[in-house]
Each structure stands twice: as structure tokens, then as C-alpha cells.
Amino acid sequence: MSLPPFQAVLDSHRRDLYRFLVASVGPNEADDCFQETVIAAMRAYPRLNHGRNLRAWLLRIAQRKAIDAHRARSRRPLPVEHLPERPVPPGAVADGETELWTAVRALPTKQRAAVFCRSVLGMPYAELGELLDSTEEAARRNVHEGLKRLREEWGQ
Amino acid sequence: MTDIEHALRRSAAQLPAEPPPEVDARLPEAAGDAGVLDVAYSEVDSPVGRLMVAATPRGLVRVAFPLEPSDAVLEQLAERVSPRVLEAPARLDDVRRELDEYFEGRRQRFEIRIDWFLTHGFFRRVLRNTARIGYGKVSTYGEVAARAGSPRAVRAAGNALGSNPIPIVVPCHRVVRTGGALGGYGGGLDRKEFLLKLEGALPEGPRGS
Numbered sequence: 097m098s099l100p101p102f103q104a105v106l107d108s109h110r111r112d113l114y115r116f117l118v119a120s121v122g123p124n125e126a127d128d129c130f131q132e133t134v135i136a137a138m139r140a141y142p143r144l145n146h147g148r149n150l151r152a153w154l155l156r157i158a159q160r161k162a163i164d165a166h167r168a169r170s171r172r173p174l175p176v177e178h179l180p181e182r183p184v185p186p187g188a189v190a191d192g193e194t195e196l197w198t199a200v201r202a203l204p205t206k207q208r209a210a211v212f213c214r215s216v217l218g219m220p221y222a223e224l225g226e227l228l229d230s231t232e233e234a235a236r237r238n239v240h241e242g243l244k245r246l247r248e249e250w251g252q
Numbered sequence: 253m254t255d256i257e258h259a260l261r262r263s264a265a266q267l268p269a270e271p272p273p274e275v276d277a278r279l280p281e282a283a284g285d286a287g288v289l290d291v292a293y294s295e296v297d298s299p300v301g302r303l304m305v306a307a308t309p310r311g312l313v314r315v316a317f318p319l320e321p322s323d324a325v326l327e328q329l330a331e332r333v334s335p336r337v338l339e340a341p342a343r344l345d346d347v348r349r350e351l352d353e354y355f356e357g358r359r360q361r362f363e364i365r366i367d368w369f370l371t372h373g374f375f376r377r378v379l380r381n382t383a384r385i386g387y388g389k390v391s392t393y394g395e396v397a398a399r400a401g402s403p404r405a406v407r408a409a410g411n412a413l414g415s416n417p418i419p420i421v422v423p424c425h426r427v428v429r430t431g432g433a434l435g436g437y438g439g440g441l442d443r444k445e446f447l448l449k450l451e452g453a454l455p456e457g458p459r460g461s
Contacts, residue, residue, distance in 0.1 A: 098335075196260065
């Protein structure tokens, strides 16, 4: 068993990781979540049994950090229209952002990850299943449901 | 691909493509503070080429000449020390400063701590003794073997020096053959000659091995 130097893992996946976080928590919180994800990943890294599927592993950690960020935010005073299970971060619509991303961010966690990884990163379903800790079939369903919901809410 | 997927891809181009430089820059320090950075590395420019240097929290663990591909050096560190390896230039500031001073002729002794983790047994004893050979002095393979406790293990002493993971700082270039021929050097004989001349241990001008 040998794991690549962590710097190589980071070099390969830092862009996908960062974009995943921007899509999940918005640009304002992505920076902190990115650092927290990398530190949590480094803490766990030596205990991995193999160096396969490291992108899915990294994004799974990122997803947990994103959920933590949502929870932390929901404990703070928020605008009245806030819905806990489908959080829209305050100030989510920043420069260069589209309403589409706001709609993506409002999806349930698994659907959001599924839609982003499949549509933007082109991630294979097997890897997506790994990320979502589910079967390939369930990953496929999450993509489908997420896209359906976006289509409805985005108005197409 | 559906309409909505096209729209997602198009608008994904508006997302920032990568973390801002300040986020990347503070990452190694944050990892170090969190206690999850086991091997920090950086590059140091020198008259003998660009060196790769690596340190653990215990001290300097590796110096590599450019003839070793950096990927291979990092993989070796990941396998033999820890896979928690990050490029962290600030963590090697002391090493960089002492090396700069040495190459400018302003430093005769390195004060940075050394982590001997990559060496063991007789090899480690040979290298620890080599670390005591003073600036501008030379010793022989036989003397180094004897000081490590095995006067007849001259060839093994040569192998230990050839595998020195921390050249320059652990000055294996100061070990030469009885009679004065240069012997070998893991970093190439021209570098050995350069270092000995820098220290004034060799007369200027060509010298064979």
C-alpha cells in the first residue's frame, strides 16, 4: 500500500474541490470550508487503505464541511424566508453569479452534489456513488431528481 | 445532455476556477498549526543547482540535488516518512537562510536541527560522525568507518555516505580517499569539488579522482 504525497492529491483535485464548495456554500464561505476540508482530509489521510478514488473521498469530506457551514449559519439570526432543509445562503447572489446557482444551492444536499459533480465535473456514476456513499443506481436517481427539480424551479 | 445541464455548464464557467492565492498561501501554516503536516518541502536555489529541501517537525530530513526528480523524492518521503506532505516554503525559511549564508561563504556551521529518520544503524553512525567533520577539513572513508565503530567497513562507510539523505548540511563531501583522491559523490563529483573549493579544502584547479 502506498499513498501519494498529499500535495499531489491537492494539485490534482483542488480546483474541483473549490468549485464544489462554491457551488455548495457560496463564494463567501468557500474559502474557510476549503481550508477546513483540506485539514480534515490530511488528518484522515494516513489511515486510508489505498489511494484510489481520492477525488470522491475529498469531496465527501467537503460535503460534510458544507453541511456544518449550513448548520452554523442556521444557528445565526437569518432573514425570514430562510428554510432550514433547503438553505439559501445570505448574500448568495454575488458578482458573476447566476440565479441558477442559487437554485442549485437550494437543492437537498445529495442532489446538489450529484447535479454538480455529474453536470459540471462530468464525474462517472461509480465515483459519484462513492461520494454519496450510495449505490451507482441511487447516484443516478439523485442526478435525475436534482435536475428535474432545477428544471421546475428555474422555470424551463 | 439536457437543456438544464447545458445551462449548468455554461454558468459553471462563471464560478471561480480555483481558490484565491491567499487561501493557498495560508494552507500549509494552517495545516502545521493543526498538527497534520508531517513533511514540509520547498526548493532552494544554490550555485550547485536548485535543491529540494524537506523538514519534519523534528528537523531537516532531506536535501536533494536536481539530478533526483522531485516527484521521486516526494514519493520516497511519502512512503518512508509520512504521506502528509505539503509544499510549505515558510517552514523552510531557516534552512534556506543557512544554505544561502553557507554558499556566500558567511557560514561554516549549520545550526538547523536534523531529523535522522531516513537513516539507520551503521549508516546513521557514519553520517552522524561525518556531521562532525569541520568546515574546510577532510577525512577519509577509513577514518569515518573507524569512528562509526567498524574500522574495516570502509566500503560500507562509502555506501552510507553515498546514500546520505541530507547532503551539504551533513557534509559527506568532506570524506575523500586516503591519498587525497576525491572518491565518489551522490550529487556528482563536480559538485563535490565545488563544495570543497568553496570551503578552501582543495586548491583551485583541476583534480582527478
